[in-house]
Amino acid sequence: MKIVVAMEGMDGAGKSSLARFIQRLCAERGLRCSRIGRRTGYVSPSVAKITQLLGEETGNLTAPAEIFARMAREHQRAHLAASAPPGIILLDRFVLTILAMARVHGLDIDLLLPLLREMVSKADLHATIFVTCPFDMGWRRVEQRNKGLSSVLRRGERIFRRVAEFLEEDFHFGILTGKQWLVDNSRTLQEAERQVAMHLLPYLQEVPMVARTEAS
Numbered sequence: 001m002k003i004v005v006a007m008e009g010m011d012g013a014g015k016s017s018l019a020r021f022i023q024r025l026c027a028e029r030g031l032r033c034s035r036i037g038r039r040t041g042y043v044s045p046s047v048a049k050i051t052q053l054l055g056e057e058t059g060n061l062t063a064p065a066e067i068f069a070r071m072a073r074e075h076q077r078a079h080l081a082a083s084a085p086p087g088i089i090l091l092d093r094f095v096l097t098i099l100a101m102a103r104v105h106g107l108d109i110d111l112l113l114p115l116l117r118e119m120v121s122k123a124d125l126h127a128t129i130f131v132t133c134p135f136d137m138g139w140r141r142v143e144q145r146n147k148g149l150s151s152v153l154r155r156g157e158r159i160f161r162r163v164a165e166f167l168e169e170d171f172h173f174g175i176l177t178g179k180q181w182l183v184d185n186s187r188t189l190q191e192a193e194r195q196v197a198m199h200l201l202p203y204l205q206e207v208p209m210v211a212r213t214e215a216s
Contacts, residue, residue, distance in 0.1 A: 002086045003203050004124050006094035006178075008171060009131035010164035012138030012145070014185040014192060018131060019090055021193045022200065029204055032087030036080050038073065041092070047076050063105035070098050071115060078123035088204070095119050095176045096128065100166035104159060113175070120176050126203075127179035129196065130171040133186045135164055 005022075007015045019035055026033035035041040038051045050073040054066065061069065074095060081089050095116040102112055139157060174180055181199040185192040 002084070002089060002124075003126050004081050004089040004091065005181075005200075006091040006096070006125060006128045007131065008093060008096045008128055008167060010133075010135070010138050010167060011160065012141035013131040013133050014141075014189065015092065015131050017189055018129070018183065018185070018192060018196055019092060021196060022088065022090055025197060025200065026088050026204065031204060032085060033090060034084045034087060035090045035092060036077050036084070037092045038077075042080060042084065044076060044080060047073055047080070050076070064107060067098065067102050067105065067107060067112075070101070071112070071119075074098060074119055075122070078119040081123040081125075088200075089123075091123065091125075094123070094125070094128070096130075096167055096170050097163075099170050099176065100163045103166045103170075104162050116176055120178070125176075125178045127181050127199070128171065128177035129181045129183055129199065130168070130177075131183045131185050131192070132168065133184070135161055137186065138164070 007019055009015050023033045023035060037043055039048060050069060054061075054069055054073075057066075077091060077094070081091060099109065099112070099116060102109060139160060142160070171177060171180065171182075181196075183192050183195045183199075
């Protein structure tokens, strides 16, 4: 059995910490966990190159050019999810992020939705874990973690806030999410981990035992 799960939420919400927890949870049960990132983990050279391009050209690309570059990357990542071996397949961000950014830039969402739905279908997305925390908490984490170097910081707090609002709105709308698994990371990481485990454990028990393989 293969379960494909996307991890979404604003920057600083705690997605990376919870993704590492999912990897540990799978490893403890002898289950394969393939984490499909954008720079590291279970990635392809094409995904890494598009990520590098987006990082180097922040502020230089027009809004449509940036969105379609991101869509090209997510299409490649959807292909990776579809071809990954059985186990838990974890997508570190996915189509909700693209949709939120497209809305911030004022692009025609009706033109993009069929393409985003195609990616969801290609990946066979089962569920989306949406990690929440207060905006100010997430913004402080991003500032402390990146020390002014993040593309998020270069875009500014106003854009960051709008993306966060659209992400949450589109998650609750539910058209690109599969099952909706909400996780509140506003208190302690341990409490958020408990919520993640509650969502995943019924599915982990159904996944066949495989050789312990963990993509980091």
